[in-house]
Amino acid sequence: TQLLEQSPQFLSIQEGENLTVYCNSSSVFSSLQWYRQEPGEGPVLLVTVVTGGEVKKLKRLTFQFGDARKDSSLHITAAQPGDTGLYLCAGEPPPGSSNTGKLIFGQGTTLQVKP
Amino acid sequence: DAMVIQNPRYQVTQFGKPVTLSCSQTLNHNVMYWYQQKSSQAPKLLFHYYDKDFNNEADTPDNFQSRRPNTSFCFLDIRSPGLGDAAMYLCATSKGTVGRSTDTQYFGPGTRLTVL
Numbered sequence: 001t002q003l004l005e006q007s008p009q010f011l012s013i014q015e016g017e018n019l020t021v022y023c024n025s026s027s028v029f030s031s032l033q034w035y036r037q038e039p040g041e042g043p044v045l046l047v048t049v050v051t052g053g054e055v056k057k058l059k060r061l062t063f064q065f066g067d068a069r070k071d072s073s074l075h076i077t078a079a080q081p082g083d084t085g086l087y088l089c090a091g092e093p094p095p096g097s098s099n100t101g102k103l104i105f106g107q108g109t110t111l112q113v114k115p
Numbered sequence: 116d117a118m119v120i121q122n123p124r125y126q127v128t129q130f131g132k133p134v135t136l137s138c139s140q141t142l143n144h145n146v147m148y149w150y151q152q153k154s155s156q157a158p159k160l161l162f163h164y165y166d167k168d169f170n171n172e173a174d175t176p177d178n179f180q181s182r183r184p185n186t187s188f189c190f191l192d193i194r195s196p197g198l199g200d201a202a203m204y205l206c207a208t209s210k211g212t213v214g215r216s217t218d219t220q221y222f223g224p225g226t227r228l229t230v231l
């Protein structure tokens with residue numbers, strides 16, 4: 001069974017601080033997607049990482065895919081209250097796996113950034 | 116703008132009273148998914164359609180059914196809602212590219228279901 005362990009589950013920080021969210025697995029994924037979800041809304045795709053070792057930046061957000069494509073991280077620099085939300089990582093199983101056609105979600109990280 | 120639309124955004128039903136949630140998409144995607152999400156948790160896949168092929172998750176209760184009358188629309192029917200079915204229900208779509216196990220999924224805004 002493919003699992004994605006996401007940590008931490010909850011994070012409450014002050015505006016201006018940096019933070020990192022981790023997604024780890026013992027399984028290889030073809031790609032990994034990061035979503036952000038605000039209360040009462042659906043998840044919104046932030047980025048998809050595909051290549052092992054890939055780093056993508058989206059303003060103050062930096063996403064990295066592990067060399068072995070088993071883990072990923074999201075780093076936020078100088079967090080702002082507008083970054084508050086639920087962050088979800090989701091892995092795309094490789095072709096031929098028992099979970100083909102589905103995303104494997106991490107448990108989510110609830111981030112609160114206080115002004 | 117191309118998008119995934121869910122109606123209604125908020126639905127209140129009574130214990131045991133059937134309810135239908137709807138999803139439509141203008142992305143012309145082959146795959147449509149229904150997820151259940153409880154507070155601050157990851158979405159849980161209920162089932163998905165690859166075109167007209169229905170794929171049910173093994174642990175999805177029989178109480179949950181789905182219909183996809185055409186490419187654009189997909190419905191979630193809850194035959195006898197229980198208190199435990201109160202949740203956010205998310206619809207998502209993906210292209211269903213041939214040769215890929217899955218694609219980026221695009222989510223609708225969700226329907227918040229309350230069961231009284």
